[in-house]
Amino acid sequence: xFARDFFCNRESxxxxxxxxxxxxSELEDITSNQIILAVDEVCANAIIHGRGRKEPFxxxxxxxxxxxxxxxxxxxxxxxxxxxxxxxxxxxxxxxxRAKGGLGLVLVQKIMDQIEIERLPxxxxxxxxxxx
Amino acid sequence: xxxxxxxxxxxxISIFFEGDLDANSSIQADEQLSQLMKxxxxxxxxxxxxxxxxxSAGIGVFLSYQDEISEKGGxxxxxxxxxxxxNVFQLLGLDQLLEITPTSSEALERLKx
Numbered sequence: 001x002f003a004r005d006f007f008c009n010r011e012s013x014x015x016x017x018x019x020x021x022x023x024x025s026e027l028e029d030i031t032s033n034q035i036i037l038a039v040d041e042v043c044a045n046a047i048i049h050g051r052g053r054k055e056p057f058x059x060x061x062x063x064x065x066x067x068x069x070x071x072x073x074x075x076x077x078x079x080x081x082x083x084x085x086x087x088x089x090x091x092x093x094x095x096x097x098r099a100k101g102g103l104g105l106v107l108v109q110k111i112m113d114q115i116e117i118e119r120l121p122x123x124x125x126x127x128x129x130x131x132x
Numbered sequence: 133x134x135x136x137x138x139x140x141x142x143x144x145i146s147i148f149f150e151g152d153l154d155a156n157s158s159i160q161a162d163e164q165l166s167q168l169m170k171x172x173x174x175x176x177x178x179x180x181x182x183x184x185x186x187x188s189a190g191i192g193v194f195l196s197y198q199d200e201i202s203e204k205g206g207x208x209x210x211x212x213x214x215x216x217x218x219n220v221f222q223l224l225g226l227d228q229l230l231e232i233t234p235t236s237s238e239a240l241e242r243l244k245x
Contacts, residue, residue, distance in 0.1 A: 010156035017152075017185070033185070033216035034223075040187050044155040091195065091224040100162070100196045103224060104188035110223050 003062035008047050008076065016043050016061060023063045024070070027132065034111045035130055039072055041104035042126055046076045070130045077123045135164050144175035144207075144243040146236075150182035153190025162193045169197060174206025177239050181212035186220050198230070207231065211239035 002023050006012045017036050024032040043059055060075040094102060108115065114129035139146040145168065153161060168176065178194070194208070201208055209231040213221065221227050233239045 010154075013154050013156055014152060017154075030216050030219045033219065036185075037187060037220060040154060044187065044189060047155070091226050092229055094192070095195050095198045095229065098196050098199050100192040101189070103192060103195075107188055107220070107223055 001062055001064040003060060005058045005060050006043075008043075008057050008059050010044075010047055012059070013040055013044060013047075016040065016059070019061065020063060020072070023065065026065075031130075031132065035070055035072070038108045038111045038128055038130075039074065041108050042074050042128070045104060046074070068132045070132065072128045072130075074126045074128075075123055136161065141240075141243075144177055144240075145173050146177040146179055146240075148179045148182065152185040153183060153193075154185065154187045155189040158187075158190040158193050161190065162196075165193060165197055169200060174201050174204040175243055176201070176206070176208045177236075177243055178208060178210045179212055179236055179239075180210055180214070180217060181236070183212075183214070183217055186217050188224075191220065191224065191226070194230075195226075207243060209233060209239040209242050211236045 002019075004019055006016055006019075017040055020036045020039050021032065024035055027035075039061065043061070046059060057077050060073075062073045064071045091103060108128070111130065112128045113131045114127075116127040118125040118127065136150065137148040139148070147164070147168075149161065151157065165176075194210075198208065211233045212235065213232060218227070218232070221230070221232065226232075231239075231242060233242065
């Protein structure tokens with residue numbers, strides 16, 4: 001398992017993506033990019049929800065690749081986000097609404113085979129599993 | 133980051149996006165598109181040849197202008213998407229909703245009046 005802490009701000013997103021990319025080098029490009037995208041979306045969500053907090057905080061990201069299964073854990077102290085139902089936020093509806101956001105977690109659901117949220121007293125862990 | 137390079141043609145404008153379009157860098161793209169909308173430019177070619185990565189934040193910028201562009205009788209056409217970038221559009225079903233062409237020349241054909 002590989003793990004690393006990142007400052008929780010928008011400027012960290014390229015570094016987070018690169019960290020994940022380095023540990024998925026054996027996968028084909030599209031699959032690797034999908035997992036990177038899912039992690040990026042969850043981290044961007046945590047960063048946006050954490051903007052109002054005074055204390056600087058970090059995201060801890062770990063990745064484990066074993067038995068054709070990739071497991072990524074993202075630990076942060078932001079408020080847990082609701083998992084949307086994809087059909088409620090289709091891209092066609094977003095176009096009509098002229099909305100800029102709301103598709104990130106739809107992508108996460110489409111990409112990942114399993115998503116678990118574990119709530120701790122002062123943090124929560126989002127665990128995502130992709131079977132290859 | 134400076135604004136993305138643009139090329140003004142007779143009937144449309146090409147914008148050459150590059151690098152990663154994520155939750156951070158898409159702010160720049162949004163500002164540039166907003167300016168084009170304000171100046172009444174509704175026929176747009178988005179060249180993605182040098183775009184390496186796009187997240188929902190990047191895609192959201194383009195989607196948010198699609199309805200206004202259609203309403204004004206305009207059109208936006210994407211070209212040159214790398215397979216991994218095109219795959220993100222596919223995951224959201226956008227390959228059926230947006231005009232996406234493999235090459236820049238095909239995009240320009242679609243934008244000619």
